[in-house]
Amino acid sequence: MKHFLQKTIFTLLLLSQVDSAFAYIVKGTVVDATGKPVHKVLVVGRNNANKVVIGLETDQMGQFVSAEVNDSALSIEISKDNFVPIKIDISGTPNQLMDLGTITLFERQVTLGDVVVTAESVMHKPGRYIVIPSQKELGHSTNGLSLLNALQYKLPGLTVNEVLQTVQVDNATPVFKVNGRPCELSKILSLNPKNVLRIEYSDAPDLRYDSRNVINIILNPSQDGGAVMANVLSGVTTGFLNGNLGIEYHHGKSEWELNYAANWRNFDKREISSKGEFIGRDEPVVRERTGKPGGFNYLSNELSLAYTYTHNPNTVFATRVGVGFEDQKISENSWYRQSYKATNSSYENQMRLKLGFASPNIDLFFRKQLDKSQYIEANVYGHRSSGTYGRDYFNLYVNPLKNDTLISSTENKAWRIGADIVYSKTFKNLMASVGIQNYYNATDNIQVENGTLRKSTINQNRMSVYAQIVGRVGQLNYGLNASTIYNHANNNTYKTDAVRMKVNINANYAISPNWSLNYLLMLNPSMPGISQQTDLIQVIDDISIRQGNPNLKPSTYLRNRVYLRFAKGKFSSTLWASHSRTFNPIYYTYSYIGDASSPYFNMFLNKAINGQATNQLNLELEMSVKELFGFGTLWGNVGWDNCRVQMPAQIHIRKRFYASLSTAMYFGNWVISGNCEIMPKFELVGNTYQSKERWNNLKVQYHCKNWYFSITGVNLFTHQGAKYERITVSDVHPEEYIQSVKNNANMVILGATYRFNFGKNKDKSKRTLNNVGLEKGVDIFY
Numbered sequence: 188m189k190h191f192l193q194k195t196i197f198t199l200l201l202l203s204q205v206d207s208a209f210a211y212i213v214k215g216t217v218v219d220a221t222g223k224p225v226h227k228v229l230v231v232g233r234n235n236a237n238k239v240v241i242g243l244e245t246d247q248m249g250q251f252v253s254a255e256v257n258d259s260a261l262s263i264e265i266s267k268d269n270f271v272p273i274k275i276d277i278s279g280t281p282n283q284l285m286d287l288g289t290i291t292l293f294e295r296q297v298t299l300g301d302v303v304v305t306a307e308s309v310m311h312k313p314g315r316y317i318v319i320p321s322q323k324e325l326g327h328s329t330n331g332l333s334l335l336n337a338l339q340y341k342l343p344g345l346t347v348n349e350v351l352q353t354v355q356v357d358n359a360t361p362v363f364k365v366n367g368r369p370c371e372l373s374k375i376l377s378l379n380p381k382n383v384l385r386i387e388y389s390d391a392p393d394l395r396y397d398s399r400n401v402i403n404i405i406l407n408p409s410q411d412g413g414a415v416m417a418n419v420l421s422g423v424t425t426g427f428l429n430g431n432l433g434i435e436y437h438h439g440k441s442e443w444e445l446n447y448a449a450n451w452r453n454f455d456k457r458e459i460s461s462k463g464e465f466i467g468r469d470e471p472v473v474r475e476r477t478g479k480p481g482g483f484n485y486l487s488n489e490l491s492l493a494y495t496y497t498h499n500p501n502t503v504f505a506t507r508v509g510v511g512f513e514d515q516k517i518s519e520n521s522w523y524r525q526s527y528k529a530t531n532s533s534y535e536n537q538m539r540l541k542l543g544f545a546s547p548n549i550d551l552f553f554r555k556q557l558d559k560s561q562y563i564e565a566n567v568y569g570h571r572s573s574g575t576y577g578r579d580y581f582n583l584y585v586n587p588l589k590n591d592t593l594i595s596s597t598e599n600k601a602w603r604i605g606a607d608i609v610y611s612k613t614f615k616n617l618m619a620s621v622g623i624q625n626y627y628n629a630t631d632n633i634q635v636e637n638g639t640l641r642k643s644t645i646n647q648n649r650m651s652v653y654a655q656i657v658g659r660v661g662q663l664n665y666g667l668n669a670s671t672i673y674n675h676a677n678n679n680t681y682k683t684d685a686v687r688m689k690v691n692i693n694a695n696y697a698i699s700p701n702w703s704l705n706y707l708l709m710l711n712p713s714m715p716g717i718s719q720q721t722d723l724i725q726v727i728d729d730i731s732i733r734q735g736n737p738n739l740k741p742s743t744y745l746r747n748r749v750y751l752r753f754a755k756g757k758f759s760s761t762l763w764a765s766h767s768r769t770f771n772p773i774y775y776t777y778s779y780i781g782d783a784s785s786p787y788f789n790m791f792l793n794k795a796i797n798g799q800a801t802n803q804l805n806l807e808l809e810m811s812v813k814e815l816f817g818f819g820t821l822w823g824n825v826g827w828d829n830c831r832v833q834m835p836a837q838i839h840i841r842k843r844f845y846a847s848l849s850t851a852m853y854f855g856n857w858v859i860s861g862n863c864e865i866m867p868k869f870e871l872v873g874n875t876y877q878s879k880e881r882w883n884n885l886k887v888q889y890h891c892k893n894w895y896f897s898i899t900g901v902n903l904f905t906h907q908g909a910k911y912e913r914i915t916v917s918d919v920h921p922e923e924y925i926q927s928v929k930n931n932a933n934m935v936i937l938g939a940t941y942r943f944n945f946g947k948n949k950d951k952s953k954r955t956l957n958n959v960g961l962e963k964g965v966d967i968f969y
Contacts, residue, residue: 213253213277215287217245217265223559224249225292226613228267229317229385234258237322242310247615254700265290266384268405269500269556309341309754311695311703314657314666315403316342318386327858327888329895329940330418330431331378331404335386336860337851340811340822343705343752343761344390348862350420350901350936351882352376352429352450356390356400357748358870364403368505368552369396373448373489375404377416377433379942382406391693391707394653394668395609395622398689398711411438418940420899425930426453426484444493454483456908456929459519463915463922465730465791467779472527472730476536479520483928487513501556507549514543523582534584536728544574544599561612571602582729591729594637601630617658625650630717636726643723645678649714653689662697674714674741678722681737687712701755709746715739715773719795724787731777731920732787736795743770757814763807763826771797774873777920791920803871804829823848830871832916839916841876843869861885867912878912882931888938897938901931908932 217228230251232241240261241253266272270292277285310317318338320328328334335354336347344357352372354361363375384407392398413436420429428451435444458478465472491509498504517540525532548570556562575598582591605626612619628647633640653670668691676683690710697703721735748765776798777791811822825846832839845868851860867878881902888897902908908931913924 210255210257211285212255213241213261213263213285213287215251215290217249217251217290217292219270219292219559225267225270228265228270228292231264231266231319232256232261233264234262235260239319242319244310244312263287265292267292311697312664314389314391314664314693315401316388316390318342318388320380320383320386323853325380325383327853327890328380329888329897329938329942330416331375331380331383332372334378334380334383335375335402338386340813340820340849341759342388342390343750343763343809345388348882349886350884350899351880354402356388356402358868359399361400361402362393362396364401366406367403371446371448371489371491371509373431373446373491374433374444376418376431376448377446378404378406379414379416379944382414382944390705391666392691392709392711394655394670394689394691395607395620395624398691398709412945413437414942414944416940416942418938420936420938423935423937425934426451427934427936428452440497442493442495442497444491444495446489446491446493448487448489450485450487452483452485454928454930456480457483457517457519457926458929459521459924459926461922461924463920465777465779466919467781467791468527468789470528472525474526475524477522477524478925478927479522480929481520482516482518484517485513485515487511503552503554505550505552509548511546511548512544513546514541516541532584534582537581537583539579540577542574542576544572546570546572560614561610563610564608566607567605569602569604573600575599580726580728592637593726593728595634595725596636597632597634599630599632601628603628616660617656620655621653623650623652628717632721632723634723634725641723643678643721645676645717645720647677647717648675649673651689664695666691666693668692672712672714676715676717676720676737678720678737680722683720683737683739685714685741687714687741687743701753703752705750705752707746707748709744709748711744711746712741713744713773714741715795719773727793731791731793733775733793734795739773739795740771740797742772742797744768745770758810758812760811761809763805763809765805767803767805769801771799772801772873774798774875776874776917779919793920798874799833799835801833801871801873802831818854819850819852821848821850826868828869828871830869830876832871832874834874834916834918836918841869841914845869856890858888858890859886860888867910869912869914874916876912876914876916878910881910893941893943895938895940897936899936899938901934901936903933906932908934 213232217225219225224247226245226247226249228245230241230243230245231239232253233239240256240258243251243253245251261277263275263277264272273292275287318341320334320338324334324337328337332347332349332352332354336349339345339347346355363370363372365374365378384405387403387405389401391400393401413434416433418431421427428449430449432447433445435442458480459476460478461476463474489509489511491507493505493507495503495505519538521536523534523536548568550566550568552566554562554564575596578595580593603626605624607622607624609620609622626649630645632643649672651670651672653668656667658665670689672687672689674685689712690708692708693706695703695705719735719739720737722737723734725733727733744767746765746767748763750761750763752761753759773795775793775795777793780787780790780792782788805826805828807824807826809824811820813820815821823846827844829842830840844866846865847863848865849862851858861884863883864879864881867881869876869878884899884901885903886897886899888895906929907927908929911926915922
């Protein structure tokens with residue numbers, strides 16, 4: 188027995204020494220063809236199980252040193268934009284140091300081949316996260332949006348809904364990029380996930396894009412060839428259709444892209460209920476609205492054609508032309524009960540909204556890489572829109588009042604032209620960029636309301652100069668951003684000018700390999716929109732009118748956010764805390780018209796104003812676990828908001844919890860996924876609290892060669908369907924509003940996706956196209 192124990196102990200000691208003998212460090216130096224070090228080269232090491240055990244970037248001297256690894260065999264993948272990636276396999280090393288020596292990367296030429304680099308890793312770098320999707324995530328995703336949905340549990344603040352085709356970062360819509368170029372959602376919907384190399388994700392707002400976050404999808408380089416992607420989602424139980432088609436082809440130095448997206452809805456069970464008061468007369472007017480089934484129909488089409496010419500890896504020209512068409516028809520049917528003094532009245536309300544417009548656009552872009560450390564970009568864009576917007580309002584009284592009728596139609600023409608130029612230079616430990624933007628936006632609206640003609644013309648010119656610095660000091664990644672904005676508005680009878688400064692500071696500190704601390708400071712002024720500045724008077728109903736305000740001042744949004752993130756193995760969590768305060772918030776509020784000489788005497792005016800202040804305190808915990816039981820991923824969040832709206836007569840305070848839960852399970856070619864809003868989150872917008880629309884879903888997907896088939900159940904086991912709530916706080920007209928689309932209750936959607944590559948997609952230099960934000964200055968949803 189004694190000899191057995193001695194042998195056992197000796198064997199365990201020997202095994203421990205053998206295990207430690209396999210622990211080693213991988214190092215090396217990456218240079219270009221001239222022998223100069225290459226900074227920010229991505230180095231990924233994967234073991235035989237395809238698990239990432241090394242994930243880092245080279246420093247300013249082109250060097251990298253890994254932590255200790257214990258795998259006897261590794262595949263080292265080395266890649267950087269504009270260079271041909273390479274792969275190095277190592278195995279059976281007996282040493283504690285594996286020095287790969289000097290590794291030379293050659294600049295990409297159109298005749299060179301490439302190595303596809305994929306892995307499963309998340310790395311935090313100055314100003315961004317780098318995400319390398321796993322083979323499983325790439326293989327089970329149908330398009331770019333589907334891939335973002337599969338990755339959202341890895342990235343703090345990211346929320347994706349495939350059915351609604353929405354993406355939010357920290358509760359705001361981000362800027363989408365592909366290979367560094369901003370693009371429309373239709374491009375993301377047309378991406379083949381198998382072509383994705385990595386995703387660069389920023390949860391810090393970018394001043395260049397009006398303080399929006401950025402998601403940049405980097406594609407694998409390839410030789411001549413192309414790709415086709417077609418996707419359709421069709422409702423079985425109601426009128427619902429999403430369709431997308433993407434075709435791209437590469438030959439030599441040229442690349443062509445065609446993207447088309449169509450969305451159609453035809454619902455007939457949309458109901459709106461509300462309850463509110465009008466306070467200001469001798470006694471309050473109380474109105475309660477009970478919704479009746481109404482129609483909601485729209486059809487949108489978006490088509491774009493893009494061409495890119497890469498003269499060499501350092502010089503790129505790109506252009507894109509596109510056009511969008513949209514038609515909407517909405518009918519709202521409600522039963523009203525009104526109480527004023529001792530009189531009670533009942534009436535049926537019918538409202539018909541319709542709009543139709545066409546919107547062509549064009550982008551021109553040029554990028555020049557001056558040398559290894561600096562580049563310049565220039566972008567010019569134009570956007571035009573023309574259409575008709577109608578609003579018909581009918582009150583059919585039972586007693587004791589006469590019927591009311593309001594017929595309104597607006598002919599709208601709007602256009603915007605803008606330019607953006609930026610210069611960027613990389614230094615030893617930081618990258619600095621400076622740029623200037625300018626756009627001119629013009630709107631012309633002709634409104635006819637019950638035979639009365641009114642016109643409104645507003646021109647707006649906005650210029651901004653910005654500077655950005657991102658860098659690293661030890662374990663601290665930081666970003667410093669500032670811009671100065673000048674805004675001029677003119678409607679031929681008044682002129683307004685405003686100058687404001689935006690500031691954005693973000694920092695991420697790696698406390699340990701598993702813990703990190705992130706901080707964000709935002710000082711973000713918001714200029715008044717064109718529709719908010721119009722002096723046109725619009726009649727809402729028999730008791731109220733609406734008008735903009737030419738004298739509006741910019742509002743200022745101040746936010747402090749901090750989150751603590753933990754990630755180890757299969758588990759990750761993020762604890763958020765943020766406080767925001769808006770000074771001079773812009774919103775519409777009601778006041779009583781007591782001037783007997785006014786044609787609107789005894790009515791209520793809903794006018795755009797600068798309020799006093801709003802405050803919001805938010806606490807949130809996100810948690811996720813992947814490969815649960817070997818096949819499942821589970822993630823969710825729970826949070827709490829404390830909102831305060833300061834009004835002239837009182838302060839309104841609302842506190843509310845919210846929570847959601849999502850899951851994805853993988854079984855070979857099958858995927859089962861779902862998400863559930865347990866309690867919806869409300870956002871404070873001006874003086875209103877608005878909930879997210881509820882679209883809980885359960886999806887089953889099957890993959891067969893180039894085909895993906897799916898069936899999705901939406902809002903199961905409920906009769907309310909898609910539900911949206913809005914609470915308006917006001918000293919004059921407080922209101923609670925609920926919209927339910929019952930067509931979306933127990934809704935079934937069938938989906939099919941077909942995709943294939945022919946040849947390989949040619950690699951592109953990073954480039955930036957910008958064509959968003961045209962203001963039309965017309966609004967019929969009041």
